[in-house]
Amino acid sequence: MTEYVSTTPGLFPLPDWTKDDLSDLKGHQKGDLVSGDEGEEITAAYDEAREEVIGVQQEAGLDRVSEGQLRWDDMLAHPLAVHDNVDTQGIVRYYDNNNFYRDPVVQGDLDFSGDVAQELEATAELAGDDDLQAVLPGPYSLADLATDEHYGDDEEFLAAVGEFLAGEVDAFPDHETLFLLEPSLVENAPEDGVDERASEAIDQVASATDADVVVQPYWGALEEKVYAHLLDADIDAVGFDFVANQDDNVYNLQEYGATDQLSLGLADGQNTLVEDPEAIRDRVDWVYDKVPVSEFETVYLTTNTETFYLPYAKFEEKLAVLAEAADLAEVKAA
Template sequence: MQLLATTPGLYPLPDDAKETLSDLKGHQRGDMISGDEDDDIVAVYEDVRTELIDTQAAAGLDLVVEGQARWDDMLAHPLVVHENVETGGIVRYFDNNNFYRDPIVRGELTPDGDMAAELEAASALTDDLQAVAPGPYTLAELATDEYYEDDAVFLDAVTDFLAAEVEAFPAAVESLFLLEPSLVTNPPGEGEDERVSQAIDAVADAIDVPVVVQTYWGALEETVHAHLLDADVDAIGYDLVSDHEASIDLVAEYGTKDDIALGVIDGQNTLVEEPETIVERVEWVDQQTPPAQDFDTVYVTSNTELFYLPVNRFEDKLGALAAAADLGVNE
């Protein structure tokens, strides 16, 4: 069993960059609009990208993300910056007490290469690049559709958009985390769950690297989990912080992929987990699963994005993940 330390990205802005961007944009982070930044703002984000990648390298992470410093509206970002999407009023995504703008789709979702450009810039800074993208179901759920006017057609459009975006990722990308918290918080109903699995499959097929579907904010429903297992992805991620018993019950009863991602540290709580504690959590999962379920790779990660943490605690948690992966597990 190989442990790889990584994260689902979406990091907190360093304090100095936050202040500078606030001055340049005239607003706090939650009110900033990205996608059409002027040169001064672009330069700040370039510096932040370098700083965040250097921080991950110093911590010793196995897979390094771009950091998503520009993603002011978190997982909705790829739509928020699209030319055919209007940024609406402030809404709350999920139940995390953070507020973002509502992306209102007014026209065709043609690919624009925004994520690929960020990854291309990051590829010059690390040889261990992991891409991060919202999954198609979550991205569709976070948006308001005023163009396609049919839920199934809209999901297909979002899927095609994401697949084209992912296909444009640079060759330097070594793995992809698709973030799908809406599978837990607003699970698709009967019939739709199969379409969602097919949508995830289509996005994963757009790139020839290991693809992890990271779910969080709780445990998946049984039927949603079953359909997700049908998707041609390399690993499913389970949130061991929000609901470890229900999450691992799914694995114990229904199995999972040969690789697995485990959200073993809390992405919102400032308490920093000890590396030994992280390893114990991984070993506990291994003990709860049937002998036939022998994992090749375990991605040890936070259960959610790390944006919610103070910068110093965020850095400490990166170090704890890397140290845990170095410790390994007792086979």
């Protein structure tokens, strides 16, 4: 029988109380400065916020607990932005929306950092017996968002980013699931040859963990060749953004099949309209009706994008909807 798992792609909005507090402590607005060596007061504020968002997920009944990535001022670029051999420079638009990040300019070897592992260690202590979910940018997206002034070759740089992320994952505490967020596979689709190398880099990161690995693209659907190459990677699930694009995602599933697990982005991570749990469950049925697969081992129910864009109260409501939708799907499957 299929297991339905409620979760998110991480990158949560900050609790309302933290916005003024952190701005006062840092002397700037979110997105301007997180260096990895914040002072004690800033660290304490983030620790308190992390504890709150973990509690919110537990209260909602999510099946996977994420750290929330509240320190990730530079969004998906964060693991590079806090690296010693990376210089964060001018402000860059984050894809085509109204959020921004500092350009991470790689100026030296991408050796081990451990920044995200420290966040997950703290999360594991707070989560207790709940299943932990790690979140990272996928190697293709991280390389796409960065500027290389060290390796000098796109192929070598992508491989270095993949090796760097694999090293970071290797230091993670025990986790049930790893979500690799890969919006660049949609937003800046790799060309012939690069799509295969992107899959190889993803495979390298996935091989660094025994957890189930979900590659979650969003803001559309993958091009056919990109999707086909992605299935060659040793991953457990591919994510599908059924909010932004239904037809092309269904086509990929029908034409090329899928892994034994499936991640369905069915709730809108950017829209404040809160979906009905029954509606989410019905969307799962709609996908099953379109796909020639009788049963998947695991189906993840999630927002289509990170929830950073939502007001905090709406974010809380979305979590509860996903948890209830997964419960409804389990009941129906039984």
